[in-house]
Amino acid sequence: MANASIAVGTLDRPVRYGSISRDRKWALRWSYFFLVLFAAFFLLPPIYMLITSLKSSAEISAAQNPWWVYAPTLSNYIELLTQNQYLIFFRNSALVSVCVVTITMLISVFAAFALARMKFWGSATIATGVFLTYLVPDTLLFIPLFKMFAFVRDWTDIELMNHWWTMIILYPTLSVPFATWIMIGYFASIPKELDEAALIDGATWFQTLTKIFIPVAMPGIIAAMIFSFTVSWAQFLYPLAFTTSTSELVLPVGIVTTLIKGDVFNWGQIMTGALLGAAPPLIIYAFLMDYYIAGLTAGSTKG
Numbered sequence: 001m002a003n004a005s006i007a008v009g010t011l012d013r014p015v016r017y018g019s020i021s022r023d024r025k026w027a028l029r030w031s032y033f034f035l036v037l038f039a040a041f042f043l044l045p046p047i048y049m050l051i052t053s054l055k056s057s058a059e060i061s062a063a064q065n066p067w068w069v070y071a072p073t074l075s076n077y078i079e080l081l082t083q084n085q086y087l088i089f090f091r092n093s094a095l096v097s098v099c100v101v102t103i104t105m106l107i108s109v110f111a112a113f114a115l116a117r118m119k120f121w122g123s124a125t126i127a128t129g130v131f132l133t134y135l136v137p138d139t140l141l142f143i144p145l146f147k148m149f150a151f152v153r154d155w156t157d158i159e160l161m162n163h164w165w166t167m168i169i170l171y172p173t174l175s176v177p178f179a180t181w182i183m184i185g186y187f188a189s190i191p192k193e194l195d196e197a198a199l200i201d202g203a204t205w206f207q208t209l210t211k212i213f214i215p216v217a218m219p220g221i222i223a224a225m226i227f228s229f230t231v232s233w234a235q236f237l238y239p240l241a242f243t244t245s246t247s248e249l250v251l252p253v254g255i256v257t258t259l260i261k262g263d264v265f266n267w268g269q270i271m272t273g274a275l276l277g278a279a280p281p282l283i284i285y286a287f288l289m290d291y292y293i294a295g296l297t298a299g300s301t302k303g
Contacts, residue, residue, distance in 0.1 A: 046275070053077070053272040060267050076268040077276075086273065088247055089254035092164040093233055093277075096250060100171040100232040101225050107176050108224060112183030113209050117195055127184055134177035141173065142241050149242075164248045167239055171232045179224035186220030187213060222288055230281055251277045 052060060054072045064070065080086050115127045149160045160166050190213060198208040214221065239253045249257065255273040259266045 046278070049271040049275055052267055053275055055268055057266070057268055076272040080269050080272050080276070085246060085254065085258055089249055089251040090277075092249065092254075093251040094280075096164060096167045096171065097229050097232040099165075099168045100175060101228045103168070103172050104175040104179050104228040105221065105225060107172065108179035108183050109214070109221065110209075111176075111180045112187055113205075113213060115180075116184045116187035117213075118205065127181075130177050130184075131181045134174075134181065138174060138235075138237055142238060145170065146241075161242055162244050162248055164239075164243065164250060166242055167232070167235070167250065170238045170242065171235060174235070175228040175231045179228055182224045182227070183217070183220055186217045190216055226284060226288060229284065233277075233281055 048067070051067060051069055053076050054069045054074070056071065056073050056075065059069075059071060111130070115123050115130070153159055153161075160169070194212050194216070195208050198212055203211070234252060235250075236252045239250045243249055243253065246254070246258065251273075255270060255277065259270045259273065
């Protein structure tokens with residue numbers, strides 16, 4: 001009887017392993033199918049933008065295959081990069097983004113450390129409120145901001161409208177809440193023994209933050225910085241509503257307002273400007289993607 005059971009078990013194993021192997025093959029096939037579908041859905045638009053940027057205006061308007069370049073040209077890139085306007089837009093966006101990232105990190109790191117490690121009455125409620133603030137759409141915020149700017153102008157004679165540096169004041173309202181929420185999750189995932197040992201050794205809370213938590217939480221800080229940069233670089237509504245002069249525009253609004261004149265669309269330069277504008281975030285994500293993923297997933301490993 002024992003030999004029979006061993007024989008039956010021996011016969012069952014190839015079938016079981018074969019079933020697992022077949023299931024794995026089908027899972028891989030479906031995974032590759034959806035991966036290709038996902039890649040096609042998200043890569044076709046930038047590929048089409050690249051193809052269009054290499055065409056002349058005559059070829060774009062001609063009734064030809066839109067996915068093929070018959071006479072490649074770099075004239076759109078040359079014309080755009082030699083225009084002083086586009087360089088001004090790029091400079092404004094770069095200055096605004098760097099300043100916003102700096103302000104966001106100075107606020108969010110200290111706020112997240114206080115809410116995650118320095119427990120006090122109402123800290124959990126405040127942390128939840130910070131995240132709920134991020135969920136408020138910016139389309140609902142720019143009208144109250146208009147009222148606030150008018151109030152500042154009436155009381156101080158300081159005109160905040162139509163200045164590129166005004167975006168440095170506005171963008172942190174979008175970046176600080178989410179960056180703080182990311183940092184709260186990362187700080188909360190760090191073992192409590194670290195700060196307890198530092199406090200026992202006589203370190204202050206500031207020393208604990210700067211010498212222990214910031215080096216350990218660097219992936220989370222980088223993730224928050226990438227998010228803040230992306231928000232400030234790609235924001236469209238606020239600069240469209242608060243700036244009008246060409247010299248004060250940032251890149252997303254400048255491309256649309258200067259390259260679209262009435263019902264005339266300069267598609268070649270529009271696509272070129274969009275590709276050049278997408279290059280800085282693309283480069284940052286390419287080199288720091290691992291840190292970004294680690295920072296966003298840090299809260300899931302708490303404890």
